[in-house]
Amino acid sequence: MECLIGIRGKDFVLMAGDSVAGRSVVAMKKDHDKMYQLSNRLLMAACGEGGDTVQFAEYIAKNIQLYRMRNGYDLSTKAAASFTRRNLADYLRSSTPYFVNLLIGGYDDSDGADLYYMDYLGSMVKLPFGVHGYGSFFVLSVMDRYYKEDMTRDEALVLLQRCIDEIHERFIINLNSFKVKIVDKEGIHVMKDLRPTTKQPEETPGTQSMDIV
Amino acid sequence: MSALAYNGGSTIVMTGKNSVVLACDMRLGTNLLTVSNDFGKVFRLSSRCFVCLSGLVTDIQTVYGLLRRCANLFVLKEGREIGPSEATHALSALLYQRRFSPYFVEPVVAGLENWSGVEDGMSVPFVASLDLIGCISTSSNFAVSGTSSHNLFGMSEALWVENMTADELFETTAACLLNAVNRDAFSGWGALVTTVTEAQVRTRRIKARQD
Numbered sequence: 001m002e003c004l005i006g007i008r009g010k011d012f013v014l015m016a017g018d019s020v021a022g023r024s025v026v027a028m029k030k031d032h033d034k035m036y037q038l039s040n041r042l043l044m045a046a047c048g049e050g051g052d053t054v055q056f057a058e059y060i061a062k063n064i065q066l067y068r069m070r071n072g073y074d075l076s077t078k079a080a081a082s083f084t085r086r087n088l089a090d091y092l093r094s095s096t097p098y099f100v101n102l103l104i105g106g107y108d109d110s111d112g113a114d115l116y117y118m119d120y121l122g123s124m125v126k127l128p129f130g131v132h133g134y135g136s137f138f139v140l141s142v143m144d145r146y147y148k149e150d151m152t153r154d155e156a157l158v159l160l161q162r163c164i165d166e167i168h169e170r171f172i173i174n175l176n177s178f179k180v181k182i183v184d185k186e187g188i189h190v191m192k193d194l195r196p197t198t199k200q201p202e203e204t205p206g207t208q209s210m211d212i213v
Numbered sequence: 214m215s216a217l218a219y220n221g222g223s224t225i226v227m228t229g230k231n232s233v234v235l236a237c238d239m240r241l242g243t244n245l246l247t248v249s250n251d252f253g254k255v256f257r258l259s260s261r262c263f264v265c266l267s268g269l270v271t272d273i274q275t276v277y278g279l280l281r282r283c284a285n286l287f288v289l290k291e292g293r294e295i296g297p298s299e300a301t302h303a304l305s306a307l308l309y310q311r312r313f314s315p316y317f318v319e320p321v322v323a324g325l326e327n328w329s330g331v332e333d334g335m336s337v338p339f340v341a342s343l344d345l346i347g348c349i350s351t352s353s354n355f356a357v358s359g360t361s362s363h364n365l366f367g368m369s370e371a372l373w374v375e376n377m378t379a380d381e382l383f384e385t386t387a388a389c390l391l392n393a394v395n396r397d398a399f400s401g402w403g404a405l406v407t408t409v410t411e412a413q414v415r416t417r418r419i420k421a422r423q424d
Contacts (some may be wrong), residue, residue, distance in 0.1 A: 123241070125252055127251075192272070
């Protein structure tokens with residue numbers, strides 16, 4: 001019932017994830033952050049099986065940091081995504097597969113901003129915008145209509161707000177708060193949480209008569 | 214749903230007088246949802262040896278990685294690039310190693326056999342298809358794989374003739390692929406066609422029906 005959204009702009013990647021942490025029919029936490037910092041300019045959003053998300057995300061983050069310590073420089077987004085894919089694919093046919101869907105967004109000087117979409121099987125693809133979860137059925141069409149190459153940060157946030165409004169309008173599960181982060185040359189910036197735009201309820205004229213005239 | 218049909222995708226290879234043409238669709242999906250319209254399924258192993266992989270995308274990416282490793286080591290050990298028949302046998306061994314927990318891919322290997330690096334007219338077009346556990350099936354005309362393989366068989370059988378030139382072969386292969394995938398819900402969203410001749414390798418993108 002989770003939703004992750006990633007949008008690649010001109011020189012940044014905008015990532016958002018719903019902030020509900022739940023089990024079965026209960027919402028246990030309403031301000032949960034599903035995005036994990038892999039390095040200064042690498043962000044990973046993870047959704048899926050409860051423990052797997054945190055375990056796998058932290059495992060990858062620590063390994064990315066280890067590379068940094070050993071070699072003195074950060075892994076590129078593509079390399080980090082490939083490393084993550086290799087781990088997911090290797091574990092898939094082991095006795096302990098990870099059921100985690102990921103979006104990896106990052107910035108490096110050679111390739112600029114990149115967004116990688118990865119599902120729990122380990123299929124990886126570079127995309128201009130990617131969505132995980134049931135929300136994808138509603139949001140991808142909105143993206144197809146309004147997304148354009150080289151968007152500015154403001155335009156991307158407007159697009160993201162549209163997506164969140166659409167989920168609120170049509171998705172049966174109430175996801176009324178999204179954590180939002182932007183990755184760019186300067187690093188990872190935490191933005192304000194986004195909520196669906198509340199529409200003013202229409203004025204209903206007093207009590208209406210139900211008499212059959 | 215079958216693992217081979219989960220992500221969708223189709224590929225076709227045809228041989229001509231002294232060229233091969235490989236084509237694939239560009240869709241990557243998750244069951245009924247299309248995730249990407251930019252996922253090519255033709256991969257290069259050497260300057261005149263290519264492999265088309267259709268099936269489960271995670272295994273496509275894994276198998277391509279293993280094949281690439283094999284092809285690169287071949288260059289270092291043998292001092293020359295890998296040929297298509299050699300790549301086919303290497304791939305067969307690789308797949309059979311996982312006989313009881315297979316990689317869900319249906320590869321088609323194609324290229325110019327005996328390519329010596331010069332345009333001497335000595336190289337022979339080669340195409341072979343394999344199943345997911347590595348059974349090799351060498352063909353003299355064409356090979357197909359993917360979710361619309363039945364459609365592709367029909368189209369290819371109808372349109373293929375012997376001794377086509379590179380340009381004729383390009384048109385024929387593209388026509389076969391486009392018409393076959395238009396009848397398949399799990400393939401489509403454009404096509405990538407690679408023409409391999411002694412002189413050059415040319416890749417063209419076709420914008421087809423976007424549905």
